[in-house]
Amino acid sequence: MLSIYGINSRPQQAIDAIIAATADCPEKTLKKWQKIITADTNYIHIVVSGEVEIRRISDELSMFTMRTQGILGVASVYNNAAHMYGIARTTTVIRTIKNPTSNVSSVKITSGLS
Numbered sequence: 602m603l604s605i606y607g608i609n610s611r612p613q614q615a616i617d618a619i620i621a622a623t624a625d626c627p628e629k630t631l632k633k634w635q636k637i638i639t640a641d642t643n644y645i646h647i648v649v650s651g652e653v654e655i656r657r658i659s660d661e662l663s664m665f666t667m668r669t670q671g672i673l674g675v676a677s678v679y680n681n682a683a684h685m686y687g688i689a690r691t692t693t694v695i696r697t698i699k700n701p702t703s704n705v706s707s708v709k710i711t712s713g714l715s
Contacts, residue, residue, distance in 0.1 A: 616670055623647055626696040631689040639674040640683030644697050646673040651693025657685055666690060 628649065631637070637646050637653060653667045664685065673687055678700055 637687035649694040652690040653687040
């Protein structure tokens with residue numbers, strides 16, 4: 602039931618547009634059991650093809666398996682959330698894209714008060 606909901610609520614047109622827009626980015630082929638680390642907030646990973654199992658870092662629990670195109674690492678960019686990673690379940694093609702706003706998080710904010 603949950604997978605039917607996920608398939609029906611998936612923004613497929615938006616994902617297709619992102620895949621098309623990143624066509625010039627270099628692709629990397631992962632073999633089965635290679636990891637996709639989402640903890641680095643400087644990178645976003647676009648899964649072009651293959652299956653990726655998403656696991657929780659704390660106890661290696663498998664949360665779900667991506668069987669279609671998708672995006673990994675967005676939560677880490679906005680929330681500094683490094684609580685999961687991906688494992689390629691089949692030969693998987695990904696595009697790793699450097700976050701254009703990655704230098705924004707390193708800006709030191711100081712108070713004007715002395």
